[in-house]
Amino acid sequence: MSVRAMFIDMDGTLLTAANRISDRNRTAINRLVNQGVKVFLATGRHYEITAPYHKELGLRSPMICLNGAVTHDALTGRAMQMNTLRLDEERFYHLIGKTPCNVIIHTANGFYCKNTNEEIDYWTQVGQIGPKYIGDLRHANYQDVLKYSIRTGGPCRELSALFKKEAQVIDWEDGFEMVAPDISKWSAIKTLLDAFGINPSEAAAIGDGPNDTEMLRRVGIGAAMGNAGKEAKAAADVVTGHHEKDGLAEFIERYLEKSVEAAVL
Numbered sequence: 001m002s003v004r005a006m007f008i009d010m011d012g013t014l015l016t017a018a019n020r021i022s023d024r025n026r027t028a029i030n031r032l033v034n035q036g037v038k039v040f041l042a043t044g045r046h047y048e049i050t051a052p053y054h055k056e057l058g059l060r061s062p063m064i065c066l067n068g069a070v071t072h073d074a075l076t077g078r079a080m081q082m083n084t085l086r087l088d089e090e091r092f093y094h095l096i097g098k099t100p101c102n103v104i105i106h107t108a109n110g111f112y113c114k115n116t117n118e119e120i121d122y123w124t125q126v127g128q129i130g131p132k133y134i135g136d137l138r139h140a141n142y143q144d145v146l147k148y149s150i151r152t153g154g155p156c157r158e159l160s161a162l163f164k165k166e167a168q169v170i171d172w173e174d175g176f177e178m179v180a181p182d183i184s185k186w187s188a189i190k191t192l193l194d195a196f197g198i199n200p201s202e203a204a205a206i207g208d209g210p211n212d213t214e215m216l217r218r219v220g221i222g223a224a225m226g227n228a229g230k231e232a233k234a235a236a237d238v239v240t241g242h243h244e245k246d247g248l249a250e251f252i253e254r255y256l257e258k259s260v261e262a263a264v265l
Contacts, residue, residue, distance in 0.1 A: 009207030048127030
């Protein structure tokens with residue numbers, strides 16, 4: 001197959017647990033770019049903690065952030081496409097108030113959280129921008145919500161199911177996330193593929209989480225990391241190595257470079 005575009009998840013895929021890009025992964029991505037493949041980052045992260053890694057890789061492609069809720073221009077960082085989510089806030093806080101959890105709300109103008117933690121400290125360090133508000137979010141003045149993240153420390157599918165008529169829900173082992181209905185990494189990918197005149201069959205994607213399943217299923221070749229959950233592995237065409245052992249580079253070297261070289265020939 002001829003691969004013209006590749007979409008890469010970040011946490012658990014591109015990055016090690018220490019939030020670093022390995023030399024082997026960086027080299028493999030650079031080879032793809034040099035061979036004419038458009039490489040995109042597609043992540044649940046917000047822009048400020050995506051852009052430094054995008055810059056490190058020298059990419060010039062748009063960034064898909066917050067599970068497809070927003071796509072950012074590579075050079076200016078401006079939002080090229082944005083999809084906001086509107087919940088019944090009174091109902092939202094009433095329902096989650098019954099469960100011990102942290103709540104993080106990503107908006108067009110920054111993020112707000114109930115409590116801070118090591119992850120948010122890392123976001124602040126890397127993105128150079130901290131939370132706009134910490135505390136009881138019922139008193140926060142936010143608007144244009146792009147993603148809600150509810151961290152309960154464990155699965156809570158009974159709670160997340162209560163919001164499925166209002167939002168696109170992504171269940172994790174430590175809670176759940178919500179974006180606007182019908183929004184996903186795949187919906188953002190499809191928009192970009194259409195803009196660049198690339199057929200989904202000419203695209204590859206790689207990831208490890210439940211927010212990656214649709215893109216893995218819809219592209220020409222989808223790869224799940226060795227550390228991926230059952231949903232991602234079931235959606236993928238192939239399973240590669242663990243993210244701590246350069247599984248991303250392994251996938252590129254084994255499946256994509258040959259197809260690119262064949263296309264050139």
